[in-house]
Amino acid sequence: MKKYDSILDFKNNKSKTIITIGTFDGVHIGHKSILEKLKKRTNNGEYESVVLTFFPHPRMVLNQESNIKLINTIEEKTNLLESFGIDFLIIHPFDSTFSNLSAEEFVKNILVDQLNVHEIIIGYDHRFGKNRSADINDLINFGKEYDFLVDQIGAKEIDEIAVSSTKIRKALQDGDIKLANQYLGYSYFFSGKVIEGKQIGRTIGFPTANIQLQESYKMLPKNGVYVVSSKIDDVLYYGMMNIGKNPTIGENEQSIEVHFFEFNQDLYKKTIEISILTTIREEIKFNTINDLRNQLEHDKKYSINYINNIKQ
Template identity: 50%
Template sequence: MKIYNNIDEFKLIENAVVTIGTFDGVHTGHRKIIAKLQELAKEIGGETVILTFFPHPRMILHPEDQDLKLITTITEKAQLLEEMGVDHLIVTPFSRDFSNLSALEYIHDILVAKIGTKRIVIGYDHRFGKDRKGGLEDLQRLSKVYDFEVVEIPEQDINDVAVSSTKIRTALLSDDIALANQFLSYPFFITGKVIRGDQLGRTLGYPTANILIGESYKLIPADGIFAVTVEVNGAPHKGMAYIGHRPTINGMTRNIEVNIFDFNQDIYDQQIRMNFHHFVRSDIKFNGLDALVVQLAKDRESVLALLS
């Protein structure tokens, strides 16, 4: 997959089959749309193009809203789209100037002049251009002028996408990993850099890799213990992850850390991917470190059973 960080980097191609959206999570609903995109491209010997935006439009248009959390970072989204076999991903920097393009400018300057769209797959409720005045009817009207075909995504499929996104976020924030993964069609994951902690886990017999998430908008599941697999240099390892404030030692900051089973490599400053498979238990305060160690042994057995 070719990735473009600006629409101007993209070179016109023949028979571009295009869709537009945020595609947060690249979940089951999105995958229906992408499958349709690929089917249409195959019919005309074309290539698939996804036009997405970063930052997320809400971050620019509503900066006061600090509650927006996304299922995938822009890098994670690109990785998932590449795994699906998308040909081209255009990441358009979203700005107020971009949001002020008229519907006609959006269609002519972006879709036609810059991409060379031959088919566009779009939802009945997709809005674009200044004040979100552009929509499906504009595309259908101008398709005759600029010689492209509009393929409408059925209302039910659009609703599935919206419902899935909402349900995934809700599930992750309530530790329903199973439901989130069902909607995603893959294990929810986070990627981050391994940083040095205070080495407490090592003294307890459960050394952990502390993970720094570089993107503040990345959604993190609710606190607790999780059965995970950790990808280090592409190789998977079983482990148990912890998210929380470490109440047993009156911790002040929220930590994300993982005890990787049967692993002793030095991975400081490396990027790792942690896939969430099962929720094990909530985060609780124990009556001292000895009680915590006893529980960690039980957690390890639970995780091994869940991942077996």
């Protein structure tokens, strides 16, 4: 897969393209059916596949007060899309100039002249152009005028894969990892650098790696305790993670702390990827450190039982 950071950088003189367009946040099971259709259309080598997506997310530009967090960072989204065998990925900067393109300017200047479109695969509810003024019927009419096909993904097909990035964000906000992972088709994950912590966990027998997110716009699930896994130096380790403010010890800032089982390596300053497997419980304020320690023992037993079950 070849990646371009702008539509204007795209160069393809070999053949016409089949394109799909979207934000693709999460690259979830709903997206999967569209991407597999795109790949199937181009398997014979006559056309090349193009995914056109955007960054920042349009809502970050058009509604700056939304404070939207994203399911995937750009790097994560790129890696997930690459796994589908797409020929070209274009991540175009979404800004006010782009948002002000008329529907016909977008079709003529970008889809036809720049991307050499033969066919576009798009949802029935897709809207485009300035103020999202044009719809699928306009796109079909443009296709007749400029000689390209429109494969409309109908309401029934979309309902059958009733998944959306909004639903996944809601599941994460609720701490419902099982549902989020079901929608995604993979375990929700994030990457971060291990930074120096206050080492309180070490004093109660639960040393933790303190993680700092790589990207501030990356979404985290609700504060709570989770079963996690991480591949470190090509070895898969399991553990449990707390996201929250550690109310028992009077912390005020949110932190991400992971306690790995059967692990004693120094991770300081390393960047690691954490996959969240399931939810254990909400974050709780305990009366004493000893109560906290006892709960962590229960959490560990729960985690190990869960891990043993998924290994079977």
